[in-house]
Amino acid sequence: xxxxxxxxxxxxxxxxxxxxxxxxxxxxxxxxxxxxxxxxxxxxxxxxxxxxxxxxxxxxxxxxxxxxxxxxxxxxxxxxxxxxxxxxxxxxxxxxxxxxxxxxxxxxxxxxxxxxxxxxxxxxxxxxxxxxxxxxxxxxxxxxxxxxxxxxxxxxxxxxxxxxxxxxxxxxxxxxxxxxxxxxxxxxxxxxxxxxxxxxxxxxxxxxxxxxxxxxxxxxxxxxxxxxxxxxxxxxxxxxxxxxxxxxxxxxxxxxxxxxxxxxxxxxxxxxxxxxxxxxxxxxxxxxxxxxxxxxxxxxxxxxxxxxxxxxxxxxxxxxxxxxxxxxxxxxxxxxxxxxxx
Amino acid sequence: xxxxxxxxxxxxxxxxxxxxxxxxxxxxxxxxxxxxxxxxxxxxxxxxxxxxxxxxxxxxxxxxxxxxxxxxxxxxxxxxxxxxxxxxxxxxxxxxxxxxxxxxxxxxxxxxxxxxxxxxxxxxxxxxxxxxxxxxxxxxxxxxxxxxxxxxxxxxxxxxxxxxxxxxxxxxxxxxxxxxxxxxxxxxxxxxxxxxxxxxxxxxxxxxxxxxxxxxxxxxxxxxxxxxxxxxxxxxxxxxxxxxxxxxxxxxxxxxxxxxxxxxxxxxxxxxxxxxxxxxxxxxxxxxxxxxxxxxxxxxxxxxx
Numbered sequence: 062x063x064x065x066x067x068x069x070x071x072x073x074x075x076x077x078x079x080x081x082x083x084x085x086x087x088x089x090x091x092x093x094x095x096x097x098x099x100x101x102x103x104x105x106x107x108x109x110x111x112x113x114x115x116x117x118x119x120x121x122x123x124x125x126x127x128x129x130x131x132x133x134x135x136x137x138x139x140x141x142x143x144x145x146x147x148x149x150x151x152x153x154x155x156x157x158x159x160x161x162x163x164x165x166x167x168x169x170x171x172x173x174x175x176x177x178x179x180x181x182x183x184x185x186x187x188x189x190x191x192x193x194x195x196x197x198x199x200x201x202x203x204x205x206x207x208x209x210x211x212x213x214x215x216x217x218x219x220x221x222x223x224x225x226x227x228x229x230x231x232x233x234x235x236x237x238x239x240x241x242x243x244x245x246x247x248x249x250x251x252x253x254x255x256x257x258x259x260x261x262x263x264x265x266x267x268x269x270x271x272x273x274x275x276x277x278x279x280x281x282x283x284x285x286x287x288x289x290x291x292x293x294x295x296x297x298x299x300x301x302x303x304x305x306x307x308x309x310x311x312x313x314x315x316x317x318x319x320x321x322x323x324x325x326x327x328x329x330x331x332x333x334x335x336x337x338x339x340x341x342x343x344x345x346x347x348x349x350x351x352x353x354x355x356x357x358x359x360x361x362x363x364x365x366x367x368x369x370x371x372x373x374x375x376x377x378x379x380x381x382x383x384x385x386x387x388x389x390x391x392x393x394x395x396x397x398x399x400x401x402x403x
Numbered sequence: 404x405x406x407x408x409x410x411x412x413x414x415x416x417x418x419x420x421x422x423x424x425x426x427x428x429x430x431x432x433x434x435x436x437x438x439x440x441x442x443x444x445x446x447x448x449x450x451x452x453x454x455x456x457x458x459x460x461x462x463x464x465x466x467x468x469x470x471x472x473x474x475x476x477x478x479x480x481x482x483x484x485x486x487x488x489x490x491x492x493x494x495x496x497x498x499x500x501x502x503x504x505x506x507x508x509x510x511x512x513x514x515x516x517x518x519x520x521x522x523x524x525x526x527x528x529x530x531x532x533x534x535x536x537x538x539x540x541x542x543x544x545x546x547x548x549x550x551x552x553x554x555x556x557x558x559x560x561x562x563x564x565x566x567x568x569x570x571x572x573x574x575x576x577x578x579x580x581x582x583x584x585x586x587x588x589x590x591x592x593x594x595x596x597x598x599x600x601x602x603x604x605x606x607x608x609x610x611x612x613x614x615x616x617x618x619x620x621x622x623x624x625x626x627x628x629x630x631x632x633x634x635x636x637x638x639x640x641x642x643x644x645x646x647x648x649x650x651x652x653x654x655x656x657x658x659x660x661x662x663x664x665x666x667x668x669x670x671x672x673x674x675x676x677x678x679x680x681x682x683x684x685x686x687x688x689x690x691x692x693x694x695x696x697x698x699x700x701x702x703x704x705x706x707x708x
Contacts, residue, residue, distance in 0.1 A: 101524040107598035108517040112529055115514035115568045122549065122565045123536050129545030145552025194440065197433055202417040212694055213441045219686045221627035223649045227679055228447045230653065231468065238450060241467045270443060278697060289419070296421040335630050339653060353543070360544045361634065373542020381538055 130377075133159055133370035152367075159371035169372065171347070172355035179332045179351065182261050184325065187269055191276030192318070196310060198277060199284045214274025222335040225271050229263075230254055254340075257348035264336060279317055287313040323391050327384025330376050352376050448683070455479055455676035462670050479673040480681075488639070488658040489647060489678060495559070496626055496644040503563040503625040508618055510568045515576035516602045536570050547634060561635035562628050562643065569624075572617045579613040580606060612696040619693040626685060648682050651675065 102109075134154055141151040163169050194214070201207040217225065232238050233253045240250035253263060291309050300308065334353040341349040350358075352372070360369020414424065425433075450468050457469045458476035483489045518530055546565065555561035583606060591601050607614070629645035636642060642650075650656045652675055 098524070105524040108520065108523050109525070111513040111517035111598070111602075115510045115573070116529070116532065118510060118564065118568045119533065119536060119570075121553075122546070122567075123541060126541030126545035126549045127539060129548055130542065132545060132548065139548075145548050149548075197437060200433070201437075202415045204417075210437055210441055212691060213444050215694060215697070216687065216690065217444055219623045219627075219690055220683065221629055221645050223627075223629050223645045223653070224679070224682055227648065227652050228451070231451065231676075231679075232447050236467060238468045238470070241465075245466065273440070274444075293419065293421045296423075302423070338630065339649065356543050361547055366544050366548065370542055370544040373544050377540060377542055384538065 130370060130374050132366055133374045135159075135367050137367040137370070139364070139366065155367070159367045160375070162368055163371050163375065168346075168350070168359075169355060172350045172352050173330075175348065176330055176332055176351040179261055179264065180325075180329045183265050183268060183332070186265055187273075188322075188325065190269060190273055192280055192314065194273060195277035195280035195284060196306070199281060211274070211277075214277070216274070217271045218275035220271065222271075222333070222339060225267055226336070226339045229267055229270075255343045257344050260340075260344050260348040264333075264340075267336060268333065279321070280314060283314050283317045284310065319391055319394070323384070323387040326387040327380060329383055330380050448687075451676045451679050451683075455673055455680045457673055459670045459673075462672055467672065468676075476673070479670075479677040482674055483677050483681065488642070489644075489681075491640065492642050492644040492647040493681060495641055496628075499559055499562050499628065499643060500622050500625040503567070504618055504622045506563060507567050507569070507572075507621040508614065511573050511576055511617060511621075512602070512607070512614065514568070515573050515580055516598075516606060518573075519577050519580040533570050533573060550635060556635055557638050557641065558635075559641060562625070562631050565631070566624065569620070572620055576610070576613055576617055579610055583609055615693050616696050619690065622689070623686060644682050648678055651678060 096104075129149075132149065132152075134156060135149075135152040136155045136158075137148065137152045139145070139148050141148045198207060198210060201210065220228075230237060234240070235250070235252070235254065237254075239253075243250040253259070256263075287309065292305055295305055295309060330352050332351050332353075334351075334357075337349050337351050337354050338357065341354055353376075356369050356372045356376070359372060360366050418424075450470055453472045454462065454469045456472065456475055456477065456479075457465075458474055458478075461469055461473045461476075464473075514533070518526065518533065520526065550556070550561055550565055555564065587605060588601055591605055596604070627645060628643055629649060632643050632646045636646070647658055651658050657671075
């Protein structure tokens with residue numbers, strides 16, 4: 062409240078040597094809170110100016126579209142009036158009709174089923190792989206070899222999905238390297254890139270190729286934080302390789318594993334959009350339509366915006382519930398979760 | 404005494420004293436797995452590069468993709484860079500990447516610094532405003548309506564503005580800023596420096612690692628833009644490279660080449676592979692310089708924070 066707290070720097074104070082025994086003037090926390098808003102604004106306005114551009118971008122391209130979800134309750138017609146706002150105002154409200162249509166559409170349930178089965182499949186066959194690879198990488202003793210392997214396996218993470226699918230087509234597709242070699246050897250090459258029955262394996266393989274290495278980073282960091290004395294002590298006590306892995310390494314990774322599981326569960330309705338859009342034509346809708354591609358094909362591609370927005374809103378709301386629920390479970394299990402209760 | 408008689412396998416100098424030497428079987432299995440993982444990444448890259456540099460005879464002899472290089476033929480690259488749609492797409496992508504990355508980095512660094520001091524005015528509310536975007540996000544349809552409603556259809560800004568600020572990157576940079584000792588900033592403040600000067604003169608020079616990593620994330624994001632362009636760019640003069648790559652290699656539509664008529668065209672496969680190479684090349688060339696910053700501090704700090 063007093064003037065000397067609000068005005069700074071106090072001009073009367075000479076610059077003091079660092080070793081001075083006087084208590085340092087405290088700036089954060091308590092004195093800040095008590096000063097009046099005007100004084101705090103005068104002091105902190107540059108910070109607000111810095112935050113402003115980012116806040117405006119989010120307002121325009123994030124929160125404005127969030128509000129735009131009212132389209133989901135409309136029979137939205139983009140050609141009413143000239144401009145999106147006019148069309149929004151003059152379109153007819155239809156209540157929950159779009160949602161009724163959505164839940165009555167068998168194609169929606171197919172897409173939901175595909176999405177959930179791919180999520181489950183990848184949780185089992187993809188999720189554990191980066192943990193295993195991280196433990197292997199951690200065991201490479203030569204720093205140079207280790208650095209080389211890391212550099213190589215991180216790389217595909219930075220490729221676009223267009224590139225990843227292109228690589229797979231060139232390697233495993235009908236005119237790809239594998240077919241080429243098999244044909245030379247007199248074997249009929251299997252159909253890999255366009256087979257709906259094995260599509261779930263194919264997309265998982267693509268995801269593994271792209272992100273297996275990148276996925277190890279978090280685990281490697283957690284492994285580096287494990288106290289090496291624990292290993293030494295248990296080795297001295299006669300614990301072998303596998304027992305040390307089970308009793309020291311894996312418990313050390315537990316918080317990270319739980320965190321990533323939560324994030325994955327909260328994202329259960331997203332399995333990657335571009336990856337599926339790119340391959341949907343080759344494999345067919347039956348196997349390759351997931352929720353996100355369903356939204357795209359039912360709205361922007363066909364012009365039925367209200368229906369597509371309803372599908373998108375459904376996905377967003379279920380996703381929010383999932384992440385909150387998963388986090389709750391993590392708290393109940395005594396883990397930190399994504400955010401802590403404050 | 405006895406040990407000197409038996410041939411002892413040399414221990415790795417880095418191996419801690421308490422750790423037993425690995426068995427032959429375990430060592431072999433591990434080596435095989437790691438080799439397979441590395442080859443799975445390197446072999447496709449190798450084949451694509453070699454094929455793009457191969458002549459028609461080599462490709463015909465191989466019956467398609469070339470694994471073992473024979474000779475060097477640059478004609479595919481000559482076609483690509485001779486001013487057709489692919490050269491144009493490369494220019495567009497470069498422009499979007501450079502402008503977009505600069506713009507995104509500016510937004511991110513400023514907002515991260517503005518939000519880095521608990522106790523500043525409206526700090527909690529603003530932080531909540533930014534972090535809420537993780538939980539509540541708009542669907543594809545309303546975003547599309549907003550971007551087109553703002554008149555950005557067929558403008559290159561439609562590739563930059565909607566995703567210009569990644570709140571994840573913001574959190575990464577903010578965590579890094581908060582680890583800078585407060586005494587450093589306090590002393591600058593006592594010397595009369597304003598917040599902008601502190602950010603430019605003290606905070607940023609200390610944050611090169613995090614800016615490099617986040618800059619790489621943004622740049623890769625812009626370079627890889629595909630679906631956004633599918634949504635907003637109809638004019639194929641403005642297609643970015645990924646869009647061309649997709650329509651050429653996956654949908655099978657040949658790009659318009661320049662007026663290099665009369666020149667004997669190199670085999671289509673070599674041109675296709677050359678397009679792949681020029682799409683991969685910037686990433687492969689830039690990424691190793693930034694990679695060393697990944698593990699230490701940057702991402703990890705954000706994940707923990």
